[in-house]
Amino acid sequence: MIFLITVLLILLLMVGAAIYAIVQKDLLFAVIASGVISLILSILFLILQAPDVALTEAAIGVALTTIIFIITIRNTVRYEDERNKKKKQKNVKKLAK
Amino acid sequence: MNVIFLILILFLVGAIVTAFAGKWSSLLQDGLFILAVTIPAVLFFTQVEMNQLVGWTRGGIHLELGLTPFSYFFAILVLLLGVASAIYSVGFMHGKARKSYYYFNYLLTIMAMLGILFSRDFISFFVFWEIMTWASYLMVVMNGTRTQEIGIKYFVFSAIGAYAMLMAIVLIHAQTGNFLIQDFIDTYPSLAHGRQILIPILLLVGFSVKAAVMPLHVWAPGSYAYSPMSFTSVFSGALSKMGIYGMVIVFVTLLSHLPEGGLIRDIIAWMGAMTAVIATLWAIAQDDARKLLAYSSVGQLGYIVIAVAIGTPMAMLAGLFMAFMHGLFKGALFMVVGAVEKQTGTTDFTKVTGLIRKMPWTFLTALISIIALAGIPPLGGFIGKWMLYESLILSDHYLLVIVAFFSSTAAFLYAYKFLFGFFLGQEEEEWADVKEAPITMLIPMLALAVGSILLGAFPQLILKPINNGLISLGFSDSYGKLWETSTLFNEWGDKVVLQPIIYAIMGVFLTTLAFTYFRNRKRTRYVSTKDISTSGEIPLAHENLTFKENFFQPFLRAVEPVMKKQIDWYYREFGAGLEAIFNFTRRIYSGNGQTYALYAVIFLIVLLLLNGNLFGQ
Amino acid sequence: MKKYIVLGLLAVLGYYLMSIFLLVDFGLPHFAHGVKDVYLSSSKNILKVSNAVTAIVVNFRGFDTLGEVTVLFLSATAMSGILYKKRHDIGERSILFPASSIIRSGAKMLFPSITLLGIYVFIHGHLSPGGGFQGGTIIATGFLLMLLTYQNYSVSHNRLVWVESVAGMLFVIIGLAGYFMKGSFLENVLPVGELNDLFSGGVIGIIYVLVGFKVAAELIGIIYTILHEKG
Amino acid sequence: MVGSPVLFVAIPLLAAFLIPLMGMIWKEFVRIIPGLVLAYMLVLSVSLIIYIQSHGTIVEVISGWGPPVGINLVFSPFSGALTTLMTFLGLLVWLYSHKFKRNVDYEPAKKYFILLMLMVTGSVGMVLTGDLFNMFVFIEIVSISGYGLTSFFVRRDSAEAAFKFLLMGAFASSFLLIGIMIIYTQLGTLNMAEIAQRMPQMDYHMKVFSLIFILVAIGVEAETFPLNGWAPDVYTQAPGPISAAMSGIVVKAAVYANIRIIYTMYDLQGAYEYLLIIGLITFIVAETAALKQERLKRMLAYSSIGQMGLAMIAFGIGTKEGVYAALFLMFSHAIIKSLLFFSGSYLVYNKTSKYIKHVNGMGKYLPITAFLFTLGAFAIIGLPPFMGFWSKLALLSAAADSNLVILVAVILVVSIVEAVYYLRVVNRIFFFKKRANTKPEKPTINAMIAMLSLAAIVLVIGFYPDLVTGLIERAADDLMDKGRYIGEILSKN
């Protein structure tokens, strides 16, 4: 029973993280939330008796995917509505003046 | 190798060789070109036997070539015009751009026309038909930017026709299991009724595009007018007759089995009549010789269509005779225009006048051909028209007679305009040093003109092959001589009743000519066409004394309502509307990748929603 | 507006997906006579590989794995093509966070053990959970750690190319060896040994090690490419 | 036995892994090796196709496990014919692009040739494989190399096109996985022959759902109507030879997959009607959208989509004649469209925007290229005596034989639209004045060879279709005979 509740809870957490990842405007947090999804997913894979997949998901989903997302964000814009980009442009304009 | 096959191959090889020969020597190219036309022509007339079949299988389709008496008649026209116009082309194309291109397409067109006539199965028929279409299309667009729209129009209408035909062909294949024309004709009476009606109609649509019948004629004036004149004489003279060829076959072999055949024939006949009237009216309004002749061609084809659609033996005879005559005189006339264009650089009546002394032989050709066109007795045109009227009256199509008579009369107007425009009227300074066309251009022109005279005197020369052809199609006459049904011919058969009269008229004409020539030899003096001081007034140099501008103004004003909205206009609007719709369909591709993804999901969901009904059980 | 349309569409899609999958009973066998029975029994009895997933990935469906390695190779190639710049305007590596010395020395200490773990994982791929992909990824994360913490840490590009090329070629060559010696591509050409031995399963272990090296090299290449990108 | 189908995959992969090393020795190797590999693949497929004429279908077992267990490759008359076509086109694309853009550096060139070679390999793998999940892997190989090749030119909008392609491709692979999983849970196997054998056991709704997911997924690559938004962009932005390879190789492979799944794996009659309707919509929308295009390659792209729609219509007819026509259409379209892309690329060589108006007057400066483009245009419109005509005729008579008169009429009406837009371009090439800022670029000698060999095929098949009709007919027989396919594969156990 406790096992069931635990599973339900982490499933809930996972779906919550997914929703958070989609709704969050700050892409960095969104990506980290997606890392959380992968983490929970790998736990779930373990529970579902798939240790190989769990290992892979942990290594690729949690570490590598998250990192390349973060690097991309670093290289482009951090906010979904491109706030800081506009800010940057404003600053550039100010400097130009 | 079979001769028929050899002839086609010779044309093809000739086309390729000629096209490339231009790289080395222009003269060699001209010579090769003439040879490439004449050798197969000679082979055709000496070696080909009737009803000899050559068949082979391509891609699982059995194909057959062979010559029937009926196609023999058309082949005479094609080769006659082809050779004449080829000789003319050498002079005409001299020093013009894209000569190799012209020669290549010219030979290909002739080959395709012969191929159509040889075809005994629908696939080779269609293949040659399409080769003819694109080769002539390439000719139409040859002269620069201006002709592109005309070219597209020509191609679109040809494609409509060809695809209608193709649809008929595949339907035929579905019924008979092969593509042989004879097999289809044999099985036609046993088809389902719907197919029995659908297939001939589709075929007729295909043929009437080439024959420029009314609602499908809009390509013709522009295409005739703007392709090189030397080609137009083949284009209007022979190529359009391929439509007639097909129509006759459909009428005789298919529609005669059909209860509704009469109705279809009448509709086609009326369409032909409308074509004749309206195109004639339009021809009168033209100020450009090429356009005038182009419209006139459409009008003349209208007569022919009337005749073959009526379909009594005599009407058929008349139609085919007129088709041949039309090839001769219209070919000659287009050559005349080409010669004028070559020598003066323009074909506008309002600019060029008074060439009669500069180009006397050209004028002579024009005169004879115009007489033939107008249907004035001594020449061949008259016989055709007479037989047409006679057959219309005999088959109780009185309204059609009136219409045909009206447009025939109206044809006098433009015929006169043509003759007057170029050759008569006052001489202009501008054209003072215009020379006669070169001899290579004159010979074919005159030859065709002589042909018109000859057929006026001896129509049986060509009526006999027509007769044979029609009998082979199924018109059986107990005497084996269909033409005897006309009052023109007496009971002895070959002689025209009017023939003595014709001889008399010609004799009088010639003696008068000779007489005046010899009598006045000393006393005549050439005066300028501006020398009209006898009437008491001395004209100024810039004053325009001829009425070459606004030639038939009152008449045109009278018929204006008829001509105000050309059928062309409707097509253009239709095309514009279609393009607008198509412009909308491409906006489906909005450019936003997310939208595309959304389409995918919507598509998936639609399929899921349809799941039960989608794939059946 | 579009949001609601999409939500509506997704509701329908969700309904159908749920209805499809609820038809498949959870936790119960869905079919009889599937190939999985053959896989499980032959991996134990014929191939002597204790990890059935490894047996499937490397042997039964080894062709998929070859394709998969190719996909990684392709995406590394495609990425470096996509982000290609002429040599003179390659930017400096972007570091995400300036690393403190604690992190740096920690990373230095962790790196060998991470690499060792990765190698352990792919060497024991046929015995225990894990294998080439997992081990390769773990090694790649080790390198990632170093790349992130040390600004001038660099991996020799040529060496990466060597590793990935040789590993990939050996994979194919072993496959071809099976084809020429036994008649079918990727067929086992070595003695299979005993279940649960390190040297069991014939070529399976070797191939998985190669896959591990290749995956590691590809992933490091991918990370390296994207790290050297400056927006 | 002259070789084995598995070499179609093994050798290119070996070469792909080898190329970076060889490139260190001599840079020209990266251009030469793919060509050699593609030539080898062509030789192999030709010799195999001769071999199977006397010995029957080759079922190649991989890793020693007979069909339902292991993965297998099937070289049947059908897949063999497509393989030959693809490898031939692949070789020509390589030949054409050998020195296509002279100023390309070593690194991009290396990537280009590796990706090109693996794209061909992936397509061949899609065609040959007898395993559903393996097909997924090959689709991914093709897609990813497609993304990479599309975004080859850095200065164009190519990344945008590639991203759209990727977005659709990612959706497609997700849906495909769902579809494969549904089948697996129901039947417990991934082998296509065994799936086909067990299909009657499957619950009807599951069958339909899985088919829907798979069709939507493969439809993305096969450019069916609502899923083909990526295609025009990709064709516009990819290098010219890649556009040719896309339309000639990748799409053909996807259509193959589509057809194999519908014809062999499933036993749903309604799926044929689906193909017919979707193909018709694709055809109409694409051809009408092409009419008002302003860019040459985009126009060719829409035309290509339309032609694939036509092929799907032909498959949807469902009779043997229909399959024959469809295969013939695919064959002729692959050849002709490659010719058009090849020659079209040179007509608008120096402009990145590739407007149709840039071809104005090129006939004078690039006579042979212009002539070849015209030839291709005429052939694809379906004018006899070129190759396109025979395939169109086969399609129309197949439709007429099945009493689909309206279908025949619609196809013909839309074909007129097709003729119009092609002729507009042809007219511009020959009869318009050259624009001042367009610079004609002479094709290189190898590009010329590639184009001329395609043109020769167009002409030769046009005059003598028997050269290929036998092959195509055998392929059609092979596709229609589902029982034999299952038997041949499963008996290999």
Next chain:
Amino acid sequence: MEKYLDILEIAIYGSAVALILIGLYGALTKKSLIKIVLGLSIMDSGIHLMMIALGYLKGGTAPIFSKGFENSADQMVDPIPQALVLTAIVIGFGVTAVALSLVIRLYRHHDTLRIDEIKNLKW
């Protein structure tokens, strides 16, 4: 026991479907390219979960014949979906990497990540 399974079934399938739908929603409505790629990867995760869940066997063990746990084969969960997911994860990572590099290049080219502003290619 039955009830236990039912709840777990609905919960696991439901969360897998939820992940797929959430990912789809993100990919279909969000304007930011990174969000779209994120959505795709979440969708992939959902599908992977789904696949593993479909191969699960109640009370089964991992498909490993380790010493001491040499269960009979029918006590094991289905290894095939696991192998497939293994492949799919790696492929998914490859696609994501390519997508992100495209995103970087698009940003370089257009100076924005809004997908509705990146449509130079249309019609």
